[in-house]
Amino acid sequence: MNHKESNPISFHVPGHKNGNVFLNSAKSLFKDLLALDVTELNGLDDLHDPEEVIKEAQNLLASYYNAKKSYFLVNGTTVGNIAMLFATINTGELVLVQRNCHKSIINALTLIGATPIFITPQVDINTMTPTGLQHDDVIEALNTYSEAKALILTNPSYYGFAQDLTKIVESAHASQVPVLVDEAHGAHFGLGKPFPKSALQCNADIVVQSAHKTLPAMTMGSYLHINEKSLVDVEKVEYYLKIFQSSSPSYPIMASLDLARNYLQSLNENRINTIISSHSSFINKLKSLNKLKVISDCQESNYILDPLKVIIQASNKATGISLQKQLEKEGIFTELADSKNVLLILPLAEIKNQQEVISKISDALKGVKVPNREVRLNENFVFSRNRRVSKLAFSYKEMEKRKVVTMELAQSSGKIAAEVIIPYPPGIPVLMPGEVITSEKLTEIKNWKDSGVRIQGKSEFNNIKVFDD
């Protein structure tokens, strides 16, 4: 801001020269923020070697989250996940991974050539979406694979189910295994009740959060925190963050990350109560709509649903996808839809014009037709997996060398999958690349297909990519 207000003359990058050079038709829209879109000038510090304002901002962030060190990320949680894995795991080493992790985790493990052991999460019955790992499953994995170099968790789930990770982290640490948490959807955790506990408060070693998802920050703005007693090598994390992020990081995104931290600090108990009461009032209005089933909490005692997440379903069994489409016709844009659910993310602020919004949702519901084919989810599908801890048939390095062919799903028993197969919901992979296609897995896929859910975003799913023998 000081730089901007000094009316500087730019003979440097970026090419828009503080917003003065820009396509005329878009100039007024971009101009204000372009004055902040600067570069590593003297006095403006350097994200990759911070010593001044960026260091100060990151210190304020660490202090707010009680972290040893905190970092601004400008390439999303994607880059945080990649950097924390590269800093912790070497080629050929074994890691315990929550099965419904973000694709950036699998991508990083593949690049590293790590050996993943997958642990299947539990499922919330109302929504048929994943919650988190069962403590017993983690203990089994830690005992079976004592050579594991890390435990990689995803908490909360995309749909907002969160658990207190304290005991799981304790067990991992007792085995000298660091815990890395993708907390993409939980940057606002740590505000205290009624919000869930952050993985940082549960002593996880590294925690990555998408500030842009739930805080008022620009898209691609994320945080990476290293815990006070972390077992991991801080210098290695910094080394990989430098490698995988642009050498010209965006100042508007960085500024918005600092402002988002400030916003969080501005939320005192009073303000949080006001926000939560506004949300309650909105949720009650939603619940009064008679064509809608509203899920705003979790029935499993050890999970809570993030108060910023509301899941809705059409009472007439229409798919979430068709419900979402109707809402969009009324100008209501939601986060996510699957064969069953629509996910709403509420603001970390009061919800304004509630009556108007509810009336639009009510109008949308009128258009939701009873489906030709009902989605019938059977909770047994997801519990059919007797092996919740599983490993790959062969390594990522091995997969790189093999040829991939496409074949009929029904004929693929005994082959090794070369692609991930995910029904939505629950959004948990039935098959991962490198896993054996057993007859049990084929039955499970058939069950999902028969239930009417979408697999890989398609309503028909008959072929699968496998590795050639």
Next chain:
Amino acid sequence: MNHKESNPISFHVPGHKNGNVFLNSAKSLFKDLLALDVTELNGLDDLHDPEEVIKEAQNLLASYYNAKKSYFLVNGTTVGNIAMLFATINTGELVLVQRNCHKSIINALTLIGATPIFITPQVDINTMTPTGLQHDDVIEALNTYSEAKALILTNPSYYGFAQDLTKIVESAHASQVPVLVDEAHGAHFGLGKPFPKSALQCNADIVVQSAHKTLPAMTMGSYLHINEKSLVDVEKVEYYLKIFQSSSPSYPIMASLDLARNYLQSLNENRINTIISSHSSFINKLKSLNKLKVISDCQESNYILDPLKVIIQASNKATGISLQKQLEKEGIFTELADSKNVLLILPLAEIKNQQEVISKISDALKGVKVPNREVRLNENFVFSRNRRVSKLAFSYKEMEKRKVVTMELAQSSGKIAAEVIIPYPPGIPVLMPGEVITSEKLTEIKNWKDSGVRIQGKSEFNNIKVFDD
């Protein structure tokens, strides 16, 4: 824009909800652009699987640059360099690399575990900065290392020296070696004369450009182009772009990349002439300042200096760094300063208020003191290297395993360097990690030190990191 103007209600990420939730003190500055900071909603397409507006915008980009395919990058040229290298080179494979490449190239080669063969560039005498590779050196490298999987070039140089790459590319293609070009500073090439030729017009296989550096695009916005007759695997490039970029790419950055392409198309011959004539007038005014040496072209016949770059030096032999500091006191911010030069990047538009700017520069010059210690560059330093094509003593994988120790530079003869040693100018590494510290290299470093240039940004440089035996 259509989405924004429909007054949508957001129950999705990002958390600022179309700019409505934001720290009050910064709201007015960010609000306009936050309305464009959206996510992959229906109708807004998906950078990682483009089928609608983003596909259309990328097609317009490809069509403008005559490329087979063009991509918007939201993590800078850094991610383009990383992706093009991962798509082309496997572990242990040999690549020919211009010695003064960007650190992202070395980072990618290290991650891949490739075997680089470095080719030293030529140097411009006036500025003592690198220009480009000599055709003969490339031919020598291609003949000596016929198993090379790629030739990686940097053109233009950071200071703006550019050559026509046609013959070099021809030679590489004759040996079936694809050419990958980091054209970070040349996104505006291809506008035609008086601008240099783009590597795309010289038939390079992949070309990465920082749109944000010279075009009116937001920082972190870059382009990657694949040439019509490219030898490389397009699917592999796309695979790695997906992996190394955020799964939530920034819409404002993408929009600015589309607008920058539109801006380029709006520049007809008339408009370019007006811009160039405004630049000439500015450069002539600069030249009239008697304490300043102005370099606005190249004396070597096969190079031209990009018309958007002007290099200035203090006539009294003060360092570029001290000249830059004086300019900043007058509110003039420049791109880069080294022990000798200050680099100015001109706008791709008329330069306004020229008299005022020149008067500020003139005031700045009054403060530039005759230095205690003059920088005396000897052109023989850079030409002392009889071996312009060189390889590493051991591989990146080997380096990873070795311990690093710090020792006195003067005692390090015969050891293997574990860090890069770069004097500014010329900004060409004297030593790369993995290279033998010969007595010849030590003499060269001593010469640079005696000349008064900064090494690693420090005025004193006495220790070096080496690999333990």
